[in-house]
Amino acid sequence: MVRAASGDVSRAAVQAWLLLRDAGVDRRKIMRDVFDEDGKIRSRLSMTTVQTPIEKESLPMTETNTLVSNQAAANADVRFITPDLVALDATGAPHLIGGRCRNCQALSFPRAAVCAGCLSEEIETVPLACEGTLYSYSVVHQAPKGWIVPYALGYIDLADNVRVLAHIDVAQEKIAIDMPLHLAVGVVGADSSGAPLSSYTFTTA
Amino acid sequence: MRDVYVIGTGLIPFGKYPEKTLADIGWPAAKEAIVESAVKPKSIDAVYCGTAHGGMLAGQRIMKTLGLTGMSIVNVENACSSSSSALAEAWTAVASGRHDTALIIGVEKLTKFGGGTLPLEREDWEVNQGMVMPALYAMRARRYMHEYGLTARQLAEVSVKAHAHGALNPNAQIRKRVSVEEVMSARPVAEPLTLWHCCPTGDGAAAVLIASADIARQQKTNPVRIAASEVTSGLYTNGYRDMTWAELTARGAREAYNMAGIGPEDVDVAEIHDAFTIAELMYYEAFGFCDRGHAYELLSSGATSLGGDICVNPSGGLLSRGHPVGATGAAQAVEIVRQLKGCAGAHQVEGAKIGVSHATGGGIAGLDHGVCSIHIFVR
Numbered sequence: 001m002v003r004a005a006s007g008d009v010s011r012a013a014v015q016a017w018l019l020l021r022d023a024g025v026d027r028r029k030i031m032r033d034v035f036d037e038d039g040k041i042r043s044r045l046s047m048t049t050v051q052t053p054i055e056k057e058s059l060p061m062t063e064t065n066t067l068v069s070n071q072a073a074a075n076a077d078v079r080f081i082t083p084d085l086v087a088l089d090a091t092g093a094p095h096l097i098g099g100r101c102r103n104c105q106a107l108s109f110p111r112a113a114v115c116a117g118c119l120s121e122e123i124e125t126v127p128l129a130c131e132g133t134l135y136s137y138s139v140v141h142q143a144p145k146g147w148i149v150p151y152a153l154g155y156i157d158l159a160d161n162v163r164v165l166a167h168i169d170v171a172q173e174k175i176a177i178d179m180p181l182h183l184a185v186g187v188v189g190a191d192s193s194g195a196p197l198s199s200y201t202f203t204t205a
Numbered sequence: 206m207r208d209v210y211v212i213g214t215g216l217i218p219f220g221k222y223p224e225k226t227l228a229d230i231g232w233p234a235a236k237e238a239i240v241e242s243a244v245k246p247k248s249i250d251a252v253y254c255g256t257a258h259g260g261m262l263a264g265q266r267i268m269k270t271l272g273l274t275g276m277s278i279v280n281v282e283n284a285c286s287s288s289s290s291a292l293a294e295a296w297t298a299v300a301s302g303r304h305d306t307a308l309i310i311g312v313e314k315l316t317k318f319g320g321g322t323l324p325l326e327r328e329d330w331e332v333n334q335g336m337v338m339p340a341l342y343a344m345r346a347r348r349y350m351h352e353y354g355l356t357a358r359q360l361a362e363v364s365v366k367a368h369a370h371g372a373l374n375p376n377a378q379i380r381k382r383v384s385v386e387e388v389m390s391a392r393p394v395a396e397p398l399t400l401w402h403c404c405p406t407g408d409g410a411a412a413v414l415i416a417s418a419d420i421a422r423q424q425k426t427n428p429v430r431i432a433a434s435e436v437t438s439g440l441y442t443n444g445y446r447d448m449t450w451a452e453l454t455a456r457g458a459r460e461a462y463n464m465a466g467i468g469p470e471d472v473d474v475a476e477i478h479d480a481f482t483i484a485e486l487m488y489y490e491a492f493g494f495c496d497r498g499h500a501y502e503l504l505s506s507g508a509t510s511l512g513g514d515i516c517v518n519p520s521g522g523l524l525s526r527g528h529p530v531g532a533t534g535a536a537q538a539v540e541i542v543r544q545l546k547g548c549a550g551a552h553q554v555e556g557a558k559i560g561v562s563h564a565t566g567g568g569i570a571g572l573d574h575g576v577c578s579i580h581i582f583v584r
Contacts, residue, residue, distance in 0.1 A: 082334065138344050139395070147335055
C-alpha cells in the first residue's frame with residue numbers, strides 16, 4: 001500500500017505506477033485508450049486523463065485489495081505542468097512527445113504544428129530519445145511563485161539531437177557538464193492551492 | 206537614403222518611482238530632448254515610443270501630457286530592444302524622406318511588478334519548465350567557463366568595472382562601487398550568477414530627437430550623425446546551439462559595421478547589453494573587439510574601462526545605470542551622443558569620435574535572443 005501523505009499525492013501516484021510495473025501487472029488495458037495497435041501514441045492524452053480502471057479479475061488477487069488501492073492512487077492526478085510534452089508508455093516509463101516532419105524528417109520538441117524546416121503541416125507524433133548529455137545547467141534560487149526553489153535547470157542534448165530544457169534531479173554537487181542523463185518524472189512545484197505539480201526531469205541511472 | 210542626425214537628447218535619473226505613472230516619468234525626458242534641439246515642438250513630424258510593459262498607447266500618454274499630439278505616433282515593443290527598435294524605425298522614416306524630424310522615447314516602469322525576476326511570455330514552453338532570464342545567462346556563463354576556463358572571480362570583475370563607471374554617473378540607478386569579494390559573496394540568483402552579476406529592476410525614461418541634414422544644419426554645435434541603424438532577430442533551432450557565441454549580435458555587428466563603413470578597431474566607445482556579467486564578455490567577442498575566448502584578457506587589460514582604447518559602458522551599463530527594459534535603447538543612444546559631444550561629465554571618454562549602442566531582447570525558446578538592434582554614431 002502506498003501511503004499518500006497530504007500534499008504528496010503525485011509522488012505517491014508515481015510510486016504506484018512503478019510498483020505496478022515492478023509487480024509485472026499487465027497494464028495494457030489502461031493504455032488502450034492511449035496507444036494504438038502499433039504502440040504509437042493515439043492522441044496526446046495527459047496522465048490525468050488516463051482514468052480507465054483495471055478490471056479486478058486481471059489483477060493478482062489479494063486479501064485486502066491493496067493493488068486496487070494502489071491503482072486508485074495511481075489514477076489520482078499526477079498533474080504535469082505541461083501535459084502535452086510527456087506521456088508514459090506501456091511499461092510506465094516516461095517519453096517526451098515530439099514531432100517528426102513527414103516531409104523532411106526534422107524532429108521538433110514540443111511537437112510542432114508546422115515544420116520550422118520546410119513549412120509542412122504533416123507532422124507525426126513520435127517519442128523522443130530518453131538519453132542525453134548535459135550541455136549546461138544552473139541552480140536557480142529566484143523564480144516566480146509555484147516553483148520549489150532552489151532547483152537545477154539544464155539543457156540536455158538528446159541522443160536524437162533535440163535539445164531539451166528540464167529540471168535536473170541530481171544532487172547539486174554531483175551535477176557536471178557533459179554528464180549522461182536519462183528521462184524521469186518528478187515533482188517540481190505546486191499550484192496556487194498547494195497541490196503538487198510534476199514534470200519530466202533528467203536524472204542519473 | 207538621406208543622412209540622419211541627432212539634435213536633442215533627454216534622460217531622467219534611473220531608479221524606482223513606484224508612485225509615478227509612465228507618463229509622469231516619460232514627459233521630462235521627451236521635453237529635455239525637444240528643448241535641447243531648439244526646434245518648434247509642434248513641428249515634430251513623428252514619435253516612436255519603445256516600451257515592453259508600458260501598456261497601450263504609451264507614446265500618446267506621454268505626448269498628450271506635453272500637449273503635442275496629432276502627428277504620427279507609433280509604439281514599438283521588442284522586449285529589451287524596444288527603444289533601439291523605435292530608433293531604427295524613426296531613422297528609416299527620416300532617412301527615406303518620409304519625415305524630417307522624429308522623436309524617439311524609451312520608457313519603462315518595472316516597479317509595477319513589485320520585484321523579482323521579470324515575467325516572461327507564458328506561452329513559451331521553456332518558461333513553463335521554469336526558465337527565467339538569469340538562468341539562461343547563468344547557463345551561458347557555466348558553459349563559457351567550462352570551455353574557456355573563465356573563473357567566477359574573473360566574471361565578477363565585469364561587475365566591478367560596471368559599478369566603478371556607474372559611481373561616476375549621476376543618472377545611474379546604482380552609484381556604488383563593489384569589490385570582487387562583495388560580488389562573489391552576494392546572494393545567488395542562478396548559479397554562478399549572484400545579485401551583483403544581474404542588472405537591477407527599476408524605472409526610467411530617455412529620448413532622442415533626430416532630424417534631416419537641413420534641420421540639423423541649424424544647430425549651434427555640430428550634431429552627431431547616425432552612421433548605421435540595424436535590427437536583426439535570432440535564428441531558430443531546437444537542437445544543438447553554441448551558447449558561448451552570441452550569433453545574433455555577431456550578425457548584427459557585421460551589418461552595422463558594413464553600413465557605417467568601419468571595423469571594430471575604429472570604435473572608441475560602446476554601450477552594449479550587459480544585462481548580466483557574462484553578456485558583456487560574450488559581446489566583446491561578437492563585436493570583434495577580441496578573439497573568442499579572450500574576452501577576460503581584454504577586460505583585465507583595462508582596454509574597456511574609462512581611459513582605455515575601447516571604453517565599454519562608461520555609463521555603468523545595464524548592470525549599474527539600470528535596465529528599465531524599454532528605456533535602455535534610448536538611454537544608450539543618449540549616452541553615446543553625449544560622449545561624442547564631449548558633455549558626458551565625470552565619466553567622459555576623452556576624444557570619442559565613433560560610438561556604438563547595442564541592445565538585445567530576450568528570451569524565447571530556441572533563439573540566441575529574440576532581437577538585437579545596433580546603432581553607430583559618428584562625430
